Amino acid sequence: MSKRRSKALGDTSDTQRPSQIRRMATQPATTAIELNAKETQLRDLLLDTAKYVDRSKTTAEPVVLRWAGGWVRDKLLGIESHDIDTAINVMTGEAFTSKICELCEQPETVEKHRITDTDIGNLHKIARNPDKSKHLETTTIKLFGYDVDFVNLRKETYTEDSRNPQMEFGTAEEDALRRDATVNALFYNLNTGKVEDFTTGLTDMQSKLIRTPLEPFQTFMDDPLRVLRLVRFASRLEFAIDPAAENVMGDSNVLDALRLKISRERVGVEIEKMLKGNHPRRALQYINDLGLYHTIFTDPSQPGIPKPDISRWKLAYSCYESLRVNKTPGSIHDVLVRSEEASYYAWVLAALAPWEYVEQPARTGGGKPPPPLGTLAARDGIKAPNKLCDVATAAHNNRAEIMSLKDAVLQKAAHIGERDRFGMAIRRWDSRGGHWRLQVLSALLVESMQALGAESDASDTNGDFLRSWQLFLDHLEELDVMEAPSLKRVIDGTQLAKTLGIRPGKWMAPALEVCVAWQLRNPEATDPAGAVEEVKSKRTELGIPAK
Structure with missing residues (x-):
């Protein structure tokens, strides 16, 4: 269905797309976004922080701030979002957020931006972990009710002997091209107040199409988790996936890379987001149609077990x-x-x-049965x-x-x-x-x-x-x-032992179950005498010792 829909929208072949992207990079497509009061308050504080850094003359060029990715996409779709990724051209996220904290210590800043005690949260630094495909070091801070991530604009370079990219400072265009989907590669430039589209994001938003900014196969081989991310966004937004991407998402090389390179925790996070989203059935349909099931819902440590x-x-x-x-x-x-x-x-x-x-495999040996x-x-x-x-x-x-x-x-x-x-x-x-x-x-x-x-x-x-x-x-x-x-028991263990005149023991649990079964047969009873008699009648069976 998604393939037919994409073709109806007018697919752009991969041979055409690089030149198209280069043309757009010279004059990126743009549109306007209207901010609400809180977003405006946040933007103004960040721009004042950028000016504060510029006055210190500690950077080679003026600071330019951009809100990136999901927030821009959702804003254009009219979807409320409280997570904002902020990309910085000449500073790391940690360095910039430290300047925010410095500036907010000044009384005039607090007064100008109407900052209350709860408007500025604590900083949280999330370290990179290349072995688990977590390539970016980000810094997060709570600002005016938003969870704001800060990270520098970056580009990725790969070596032949490693799947882990080298992260370097990059341009906005380079940052856009390394993202998973064009609809997630949009920027809102805080300095100009305009959306910047260095790929085909705005067009694909209108066409309701999930497309990779660069050639799909290499995009997925560089980071195989993008396969699941595209499924998640397509199902959540009810968009189609570009046929060029669909054709390689189930490629054996891509699936092998997904098994070997991506931690199962990150796979699980994507699946959880899909199934907790607004269209989980659509997500499972994509997984089925694209041949992803045996890569996702399996025990990767046991490649020899039969496939369902x-x-x-x-x-x-x-x-x-x-x-x-x-x-x-x-x-x-x-x-x-x-x-x-x-x-x-x-x-x-x-x-x-x-x-x-x-x-199920035949059980061998004693002990607890395997799951x-x-x-x-x-x-x-x-x-x-x-x-x-x-x-x-x-x-x-x-x-x-x-x-x-x-x-x-x-x-x-x-x-x-x-x-x-x-x-x-x-x-x-x-x-x-x-x-x-x-x-x-x-x-x-x-x-x-x-x-x-x-x-x-x-x-x-x-x-x-x-x-x-x-x-x-x-x-x-x-x-x-x-x-x-x-069901609340009509008699508890202490009372039962006292009534029987013996000490508690292993017999207690099964005897109490006998009481509950009697209670289920006699739902109106409030006197436990009948339950006790039932236990006494099964004394030998329950292993209840003599007084």
Whole structure:
């Protein structure tokens, strides 16, 4: 779809683009931006700081300041942004921010710019780390409610024996050309009050096109993380990706570089931003279409493990998107996904769904079993947090029981009215990984890859498949077991031991579960006597010692 759209917009071939960029560099395209009151206050302080530096005659030429990249793009799109990157022509970010602090110590500056105690925050220096493709040293300071990064204009030079670029002071044009996308290569010149476009950024903004400033293959080989950044921006902005870039984003050389050069933490950051963004389904569609799945959602330390079949993966993430879009009170999404964190977890589980059809390696030796392959893909592929990995593991381990209970409800088995059977199952799911509702959602998404037709886009929310899961959830609601994990016990361990007249021991935990099961069968009971009798009747089974 994106390729057709880009061609309709009028693609510019790579052989034409260098000369086009050179022409634009002489007279960069421009437009105006109207600043709000806070942005104006910030600009005025920064310009006064530049004049303060100029008066000191410590730089070879006057200081020119530019707001760069994302803020300019979002401002032109009418999107609110509180992160501002500031590029400086003749100073490092650390040196310039120290001058801001110096100037703001002067009473006349405080008065002129109406600076309050909370307007100027602390400096934070972020060191470069070339081994993890963090090539820039930046300095960040909170100013008038904005997180403002300062860094010098730079150019990148590469040597044949190293993928890590040498960073040098550069011109605005050189800085623009080294960026990941033309729409992120725009500058707002604080000195002139004009936008500067040294590439094709303004044109591509109008065309809703994500394009690399220079030749795509070399751009991605220089920094393979740009592949994921382009996917993120295309999905977030609902732009198309330039066909010339699409053609090489899945190139084996680019993917190998992405595996070897980029830290998995940085891969994870990009994926998290995609899935927490406003169009996560679109991001997963790009990952699918461009052939990026096996590079992202995998354990890179185990190249020999089988790859999941992703031919039907689209059904899983499209199914979740359909649930999300068609959310109504009491619907599947409304019941199972109840927070922003849960929504992010749900998208990750949708991404991991194909791993559930890969046979787990046979367990050898004793000790704790290894995590499921899907959990390894989350943990080592995108460095998912432990809590999310625990949910993925529990979803895998509990899927068979979830499916069994769901099938029992559909088949109207004789035991489906047993409140304790369902309530205790939910308590087990939740105790083993938390987020039991997401474990149920994961089972649904995994099943969708088989149950839905190959040509389905999972948009039919009234279909038999989703209706069966709605019926299962409605049954849990009717049994009133949704909050089983947080059920307040009618008797605690201390009271139980005292009633039995024995000391606490290993028997305590299973005995308390017997009490909870009794409580689920007797929801109106307030006297624990019946629960105690239930425990006594199972004394031998529970290993409760004699008095």
